[in-house]
Amino acid sequence: MDALRLYGRYTAASIRGQMRYPASFLMTSFGAFLATAADAVGLWVLFAHFHHIHGWGFGEIAVFYGTVGTAFALTDAATRGFDVFGDFFVRTGAFDRLLLRPRTTVLQLLGHELRLSRIGRLAQAVLMLLIGLSLVHLQWSPRAAILLLAAVAGGMALFAGLLILQATLAFWTVESLEIANILTYGGVQAAEYPLDVYAAWFRNFLIFVVPIGCIAYFPVVGALGRHDPLGAPDWVLFASPAAGFAFLGVALWVWGFGVRHYASTGS
Amino acid sequence: MDPFRPYLAAFAARFQLTLQYRTAAIAGFGTQCWWGVIKIMVLAAFFAGSPGRQPISLEHVVTYTWLGQAFLIFLPWNGDPDVAEMVRSGAVAYDRLRPIDTHGWWYARALAWTTARVAPRAALMFAFAALVLPLVGLGRWSLRPPADLPAAALFALSIAGVALLSASIVVLINVIIVATLDDRGANLLVAPFSNLLSGSIVPLALFPDWLRPALRLQPFAGLVDTPFRIYFGDMAGWQALGGIGLQLGWAVLLAGLGRWWVGRVMDRLQVQGG
């Protein structure tokens, strides 16, 4: 696929560019690791004090946390273009240049930069995942592996959708909104805990509106071999990551709407 | 007032400009509400599973969380974006063309940048968590009023302390950004410490006992833990004043460190040509 090849070229160029500044890369990687480690430490502190939440122990929470964190880290690495969209592209008018190229804006923004520094965050998430999996003594099976992979894939789609939606807002208000740092990081936080911890209305929000629960809770519950305290049938556990992709589809549609608006009002 | 004129002007200008971004304020408020709700639900679930006395009551934790959201912007995560922009565009040295003290200039602007963003969000958050929630019957999860009048007064003082301390740290981050001529690394290094050590992620009261004394003394505690404990009376009277004193002490110390460091960095830029 031609678009995929171009994405590969973009990525290679981006990596080459970043490797020219190895000190910066290392510092940001370490910083990213620290940032997420702080979250994990907070988590540990809570469990050190309370020992369990709704019957879930630290190991299980670590699996939820690691799965979601991995999905987010991978997406975060790829979507810097959308992250800085308001400041770098809209405010400076650099978006015009993207419109002047015979490619979709989404592809070009994805190709803007592959943030190598997110390795720090990825490493921390994977670490938590492995810690959690060992603490729960997971029975490995194809089913568990598929479910975890599906969770990560669905999670990547969902987070991409969230970041694209946030970038779309930049078409209307040029000030970069904290909404992303908190909506996405808040979403990651919400998915750290199993859904039965939350009140019913919030749970439903996390399943049907911003389906974060679908890409973390259900598939991970299935992978852990637990019975879902919410009583969802088995097929839901498998199918739910698709909700992430559906969300991405909606986000892309809204994005197209934003591009049209930009073309109508100019910069 | 005359020696302070440029700095007051810088503050006023940045404050006004930042207040303009009302969409950002409303959007920020919205998602912070969401974040607050998540935190409270999680903490409530933890508390529910652990009967018996806790070092901090659920009621106070709820108030703590809402206050945290109201004043979230005071947590120093990033340096001043204008400074980062200057580094990117290579214009850092031009700031030296102005007949003003760089540290003071940055400090005034950082103070304006944070307070102008906190003010609307705090107002909205209080309106929501302290007024709306009880009205819709969710009083259990609302932001309670301060313990008493002295607590309220001390809290106001403490929040001023937070603003000053926060600005000191933001300026320090600025210095790191300029010193390394890189806007990305510095931003990530301070945030985790801000978040964790201030008690923003988890109230310091829930940390292991043996860590708590050290935690209460470090500078970040003054950003969240100290003012909020004053609010619901956990720190009162002399203890509260001591806490405020510690906040201001750290603010002055970190500002001093910033001043010294700015001088060195700018001197180096003069030689290298920034």
Added chain:
Amino acid sequence: MAPQIVVDGLTKSYRVAERDAGVAGAVRGLFRRRYRTVEALRSVSFTLEAGELLGFIGPNGAGKSTTIKILSGILRPTSGRVMIDGLVPYEDRIAHVGRIGVVFGQRTQLWWDLPVVEGFDLLRDIYRVDPARYRRTRDELVALLGLEKLLGQPVRQLSLGQRMRAEIAAALLHEPRLLFLDEPTIGLDAPAKLAVRQFVGRLNRERGVTVLLTTHDMHDIEALAQRVIVIGNGVVLADTPFERLRAEGLADLGPEVDPERETMAIEEVVARFYAHHGAAEI
């Protein structure tokens, strides 16, 4: 043959937010926004045949950039019609921009941290240029614009003149038949300006590339433009061959100031023209 570019009755209005000064104004701005309507284009019409070289001038804020943006497809007009090579630019964006080249004098399209040649290669992939053809075109452009020594350098290390030459090459790698140049000589020293003008002139004469040039430098126009359109107050004030523009600009002076006519600088002629039409910068 039908004209390459047809512009008919183009209009464009913007809503711009207004804010009162002072703290009170800032606080009020939190609650209520006032807007005023800016009419950037009130009615612009012209046609361009393939192979023409058109100069586009006008005071700042007159609507030049707006027109260029609409023609390039990145801005939608409020009303009016635009057809370029049979396409409506803002409707068929991807098809349209694949066929045009655009150079902005104030901004580079190349990647800041990448060496020039790597940026070129990336553009090859973006525009899907056949690799063999790309190599020929690239080598030709490098030779014509004197870029051999710059190819390995990151764009951020280039001087303004070098960057502009690289910029022009970048815009032509996919061999567009239509080239928009927006202030291409701004900030360049004399030899660089000369090089750019010579290159553009040859491109137009020898390859038949249609060129639409906006500039404030009247010497660019003198050197290159067969035809000039003056935009002021959102309308076309003049659409004439360049020689006639001089005459029109001096038309209001009357016979008494004959000696001045011959020696007056072209900038002054044009400034008078603008003033005469009430089209000075707002």
